Amino acid sequence: MDKRRKKFFYALIYAGAALLLALCLTLCATATYTQPEQSTTFVLNAGSESQALPVGDLVLPSAMTWYVYGLVCAFVGGWQAARLLQRNGWALLAVSALAGIAGGVWAATGALYAAVLLMGGEVWAGAALLTGLAGLVFLAGLAGLVCARRRISLSIALTAIAILAVFAFLIWAARDRSTNLTGLLSSALLRSVPIALAALSGVLCERCAVINIAIEGMMLTSAFFAALFGSVAANIWHWPSWAAFICGLFGALLAGALLGLLLAVLAVHFKVDQIIAGTAINILAVGLTSFLSSRILSEFQNLNNPGILNRVSIPLLSRIPVIGPIFFEQNVLVYMLFAVMAITHIMLFYTRWGLRTRAVGEHPRAADTLGIDVFKNRYVNVTLGGMVAGLGGAFLILGSVGRFDEMMTAGKGFIGLAAMIFGKWMPFGAFGAALIFGFADALQTRLAILQVAIPSQFLLMAPYLVTMIALAGVIGEAIPPAADGQPYEKQ
């Protein structure tokens, strides 16, 4: 690590620590204002029809849960801070001294607070707030002392904290009310499906060093052809619905493959700047689908009605409460996402083709010297990437809404690109990142339904805020394939 990068890295840790400490302060402060007897109910049965065994509701005392989560956040915040302090012995000493004093104050005020609570009087907010503050500082110091000598995987701990903090927030938002937890998680998964497919498409292309920002356009175009092909099969040829689905899927994959091929021709053969080529394809996709849609789909309504896939329950597994409705009662395209993800991972890291692809992405000249056909590899990968994006378009139509509307992808392809970077160009990482985006989106919907007093515009920012926090605190550096975006010229 050079000096500047190191400095930046430490700044990130500082920011992460400050963020977590601030978070736990807010958590505890707000918990103080939550009435002690308030509780939050999480419904665990799926909102729609489901085969899962019914289970009881999860009832949590709101304020208590908040305190616990706040303290956990403080612990990790202290941990983060300690990573910096271990470099400076005197600072560590000062912090522990401070922590000792704060611990005393904490104990005193804590007792006071408990007394007030027990007497059944009004919560004395000032004392309680002080309790929270002092306790946090104490714990932070303690955590610092303990962890400064140990290196435990920070990102795992931070991820756990982020999840806990989010649920703490949900508990506060739903205090004295109930919300459907299974519905929330299921919604998160479904919202992440198109994003994950877009991200996987990006992984396939960028692993061989072709930047694909045309994913949005590929998804939009394939969505159109999924609707058109599916409708023709279902409403004109009167095929059974499964056959019509396959026909629609074929249309989507074909459109995706053709646009992928177009990108490959521009980027590999003509060596066009890949960003510009991708942008051009995006604009082409918008124009093409809008034109065809207004000329074909709005004239002949039955060409825009391919039907929607039924959900398929996997025997036994779908009976598991909570997990069943989320993972095992979805439509075929969701299962296909899981399959594509696993296959991509295995192909990239455990096969000859994968090794070659990664070589082409890191150092095409070396790969070429060793006899790998760089051009062919890129053509194949980008076309495959286009087909995966096409699967995303097919999901939007056949797996979700059952009709094409102009601009219906609404930026999901671009968010997929962000998920790819967030996931460090790894298939499972990209899916994980997509899940986080999907969850943030589902969560903001839930918070809006619970009428949290936050303006809708801010709630809609949630997914992007999550990205920034995660990038600052968890991910650290994301390094793309070395040759990413550079056209290869044979000597």
Added chain:
Amino acid sequence: MRKSLIAMASLMVMTAILTACGGGGGAGFRAGMVTDVGGIDDKSFNATSWDGLEMAREELGIEVAYLESQQQTDYAANISQFVDQDYDMIVTVGFLLGDDTQTFAQQNPDIDFAIVDYSYEPTIENVLGLVFATDEAAFLAGYLAAGMTQTGKVGTFGGIEIPPVTIFMVGFQSGVEYYNQQHDTDVEVLGMDLFVGNFESTDDGRRAAEDLIAEGADIIMPVAGPVGLGTAAAVQENPGTMLIGVDTDWCVSAAEYCNVTLTSVLKNMDVAVLEAVRLSYEGTFEGGVYVGTLENDGVGIAPFHEFEDDVSAELAAELEQIKADIIAGTIDTGW
């Protein structure tokens, strides 16, 4: 390098040709429409406004054309295309086109403008704002929904938090509250703060509906243009849930979802647009504001179609009475 330039150029030209549809030439009275994003076939405000222009073409024998906005930066470009081609009248569709319409109207005092969902204060001489008291119609829909719900919860959500959207939601909520008052019930409205953030992503509409259904809502009114069609797909898959359409009668415009459409909150933009064009055609056009209300049939609720038998005669009669009361001004719709 030259090869790459040629390839790019040909791609760009192809794109430009495909993106620009509509347009036209010739003499006579010409009226152009600039849509909001969401497309001409959004089964919603773009489509209804365009219907108005097509009606004008048939009735008045004028020439009409439209330009679709793919993004918000297209508004000004599209309006200026019609201005450059010397159109006699330009209809812009949507609240979000308010600023651009004002700019062009002031620069071109000899062209008549009409804008759907926007009115200016003070009024501009050559712009007629077509606004609708949809709260009145949504009030009726809310009352009906409260009377029909089995779970005691009804839901709504919007596209973007702008007045032409929230007016539906507020009216709907007031209608539910009025029902609660009259019948001593406790029907809840979910999603008053819920906005998906766009008017295009039908997938978001489906997810929002699923979330509302998971929280117990069984009647949903999506106020988000085509995004609502995604909601319709979710409603159709969940037995026992119903949909309230907006802008047009969804039993007609989205017939595949008629079996789940309880009613629709009508916003008769086609009639308003036709009237505006007629005034301009006849030379009696004046800037100002047209307000569509229950009284002048500018807004209303659609027939119950397949739910005709499920809506009790009492409820139907109450709705008639409330409509009369709103027109008389004795009921406050909350907007």
